[in-house]
Amino acid sequence: MKTTSVGEDVVVLPQKTRSTRRLQDRMTIVLFLLPALVLFSIFLVYPIFQSVYYSLFSWKGFGPAVNFIGLDNFKRILTDRIFLKAVGNGLLIVVSSLIIQLPLALALALMVGRKLRGRAFFRTIFFMPYVLSEVITGIMWMILFSPEPNRGFINAILILIPGLKAQPWLGDTRTVLLSIFVVLTWKFFGFHMLLYLAGLQNIPPEIEEAALIDGVNNRQMITLITIPLISSTIRTSVYLSVLGSLQVFALVWIMTKGGPVNASEVMSTYMYRFSFVRFQLGYGSAVAIVMLLISLVFSLAYLRMLRQTDYLN
Amino acid sequence: MSDNYSYRRINLKKSLPMIFKYIILFLAVLIIITPVVMLVFGALKTRGEFMTRPYTIPIPPNWENYARVLRLPVFWSMLLNSFLVMIAKTTGVVIICSLTAFVFSRMKFRGQELLFNFFTLGIMFPIAIAILPVYLMVRQIGLTNNLWGVILVQTSFQLSICIVILRSFFKSVPSELQDASYIDGCNAFGFFWRILLPLSRPALAAVASLSMVASWNDLLVPLVLIDKKKLWTLPLGTMQFQGQYGIDLSLVAAFLTLSAVPAIIFYIFAERQIISGLTAGAIKG
Numbered sequence: 001m002k003t004t005s006v007g008e009d010v011v012v013l014p015q016k017t018r019s020t021r022r023l024q025d026r027m028t029i030v031l032f033l034l035p036a037l038v039l040f041s042i043f044l045v046y047p048i049f050q051s052v053y054y055s056l057f058s059w060k061g062f063g064p065a066v067n068f069i070g071l072d073n074f075k076r077i078l079t080d081r082i083f084l085k086a087v088g089n090g091l092l093i094v095v096s097s098l099i100i101q102l103p104l105a106l107a108l109a110l111m112v113g114r115k116l117r118g119r120a121f122f123r124t125i126f127f128m129p130y131v132l133s134e135v136i137t138g139i140m141w142m143i144l145f146s147p148e149p150n151r152g153f154i155n156a157i158l159i160l161i162p163g164l165k166a167q168p169w170l171g172d173t174r175t176v177l178l179s180i181f182v183v184l185t186w187k188f189f190g191f192h193m194l195l196y197l198a199g200l201q202n203i204p205p206e207i208e209e210a211a212l213i214d215g216v217n218n219r220q221m222i223t224l225i226t227i228p229l230i231s232s233t234i235r236t237s238v239y240l241s242v243l244g245s246l247q248v249f250a251l252v253w254i255m256t257k258g259g260p261v262n263a264s265e266v267m268s269t270y271m272y273r274f275s276f277v278r279f280q281l282g283y284g285s286a287v288a289i290v291m292l293l294i295s296l297v298f299s300l301a302y303l304r305m306l307r308q309t310d311y312l313n
Numbered sequence: 314m315s316d317n318y319s320y321r322r323i324n325l326k327k328s329l330p331m332i333f334k335y336i337i338l339f340l341a342v343l344i345i346i347t348p349v350v351m352l353v354f355g356a357l358k359t360r361g362e363f364m365t366r367p368y369t370i371p372i373p374p375n376w377e378n379y380a381r382v383l384r385l386p387v388f389w390s391m392l393l394n395s396f397l398v399m400i401a402k403t404t405g406v407v408i409i410c411s412l413t414a415f416v417f418s419r420m421k422f423r424g425q426e427l428l429f430n431f432f433t434l435g436i437m438f439p440i441a442i443a444i445l446p447v448y449l450m451v452r453q454i455g456l457t458n459n460l461w462g463v464i465l466v467q468t469s470f471q472l473s474i475c476i477v478i479l480r481s482f483f484k485s486v487p488s489e490l491q492d493a494s495y496i497d498g499c500n501a502f503g504f505f506w507r508i509l510l511p512l513s514r515p516a517l518a519a520v521a522s523l524s525m526v527a528s529w530n531d532l533l534v535p536l537v538l539i540d541k542k543k544l545w546t547l548p549l550g551t552m553q554f555q556g557q558y559g560i561d562l563s564l565v566a567a568f569l570t571l572s573a574v575p576a577i578i579f580y581i582f583a584e585r586q587i588i589s590g591l592t593a594g595a596i597k598g
Binding site for chain 1: 334337338341342344345346347348349351352355364367368408409410412413415416420422428431432434435436437438439441442443444445446447448449450451454465466468469470472476500501502526529530532533537547548551552555562565566569572573576577579580584587588591592
């Protein structure tokens with residue numbers, strides 16, 4: 001086969017090579033897709049369907065599920081004050097990420113820009129928290145947030161300012177969500193900044209040079225040229241930020257376990273508690289299904305919206 | 314002389330915003346590194362020092378906390394478990410994703426779009442949401458308290474994003490290369506193995522780095538699937554350690570810094586790969 005030239009291939013063996021090639025290609029497709037398909041079916045697709053089934057039962061997780069209760073689990077979820085609180089907290093995290101964390105990341109990315117001296121240094125430092133595990137991050141910040149100023153650095157700084165007193169940050173229902181949001185921002189703004197930097201890298205320098213010749217000032221450059229040009233990156237980062245906010249688990253679980261009195265509960269800690277602490281697996285399954293639907297609806301709606309605006313442009 | 318002076322003044326006017334920029338950036342740097350520096354300082358103090366002067370530079374440094382952590386057998390078994398899981402998972406992810414991405418970037422068949430959308434399901438259905446359904450499945454096949462359970466679950470939930478990244482990279486390899494290799498007598502596998510994979514080394518490195526970081530830092534999957542102390546991974550063990558020794562902050566700090574060291578070293582060496590993996594996934598996907 002190795003020595004077959006183009007001419008021979010076409011003239012002498014057209015039919016045979018084509019059909020064996022097609023067969024070979026089919027085999028390749030099937031064999032290559034098989035491992036991913038198997039893993040996906042076992043660990044993603046089948047579990048979803050199984051959970052839909054279990055969500056209709058009151059089930060403690062041992063033996064077969066026999067206590068069929070229809071949609072009662074879902075009714076209970078949608079009327080449970082704590083679940084609604086968890087959804088509300090999730091929304092608060094989503095919204096504050098969008099109006100604080102992402103603009104902050106964008107501003108810093110614009111400052112670092114393409115050719116600032118020390119660009120690599122800033123990028124390395126700002127991105128470092130992303131690489132630290134959520135466990136390390138969570139415990140580290142728990143120490144920083146300690147209520148006593150001689151243990152918690154944040155309170156130690158705070159009491160230096162006249163008129164301010166030490167706060168129990170993570171122990172107070174009013175400040176706990178804010179504190180968690182600070183940690184989330186510390187850990188994840190570098191990731192979004194990185195995306196923006198990559199987006200900036202893709203802007204051809206000629207466009208900005210042309211704009212400079214046309215006499216735009218700095219502010220116009222940013223609002224009229226740079227931001228529109230990285231709008232697709234911004235949309236991606238918004239998407240990832242929202243999906244990420246819906247998934248926050250380890251940080252919250254480590255720092256507060258959703259407390260005090262559910263003040264920092266999010267959907268994933270709520271599901272974890274009912275599934276793995278209280279072992280109400282039927283109810284936990286129903287919560288998982290609700291979360292899945294929320295994530296799915298958001299994803300499809302957002303992607304659809306993007307496609308429409310892209311058509312418009 | 315006066316010429317020089319006016320030149321300097323213009324320069325000052327120009328560089329003022331620049332100085333302002335640097336001040337803000339360095340403030341941000343300070344906010345990012347202060348928590349980490351505090352942690353390292355705390356780890357180098359005795360328990361008493363930590364109580365009396367918690368925020369000073371530890372002179373002389375006290376290495377006893379580090380020594381104590383390193384003497385714990387469980388620290389080493391955790392390190393080993395995390396390492397094994399990370400290597401096995403990353404190998405699986407790289408192999409499976411390159412096979413899948415190859416089919417979706419280079420072959421044509423009916424239902425391709427639909428099947429590809431199916432494979433991206435994992436992005437919308439992340440493990441934090443899927444953990445209970447997945448736990449039930451793993452329990453059914455008897456892989457709880459088994460590192461293979463962790464490996465298989467982590468692999469499955471890393472596939473989607475890596476398939477998307479690799480597919481877009483494979484697509485950018487010119488199709489003339491594929492035609493040429495077919496003319497030279499390669500079949501699909503030959504092209505994949507001898508030409509596409511060697512050309513895609515940067516993308517494979519990016520995908521591998523991404524998957525390593527995710528595995529090394531993952532708490533949820535081992536938390537749910539592993540009970541036995543000797544199977545703890547680093548994040549799981551760190552959490553338990555904090556629960557057990559929480560009062561001795563300097564010891565906890567030493568434990569935390571030591572468990573962060575592998576990640577930091579890896580980050581320093583693979584920063585470029587991690588970054589290109591993340592940005593490729595986000596920007597092209």
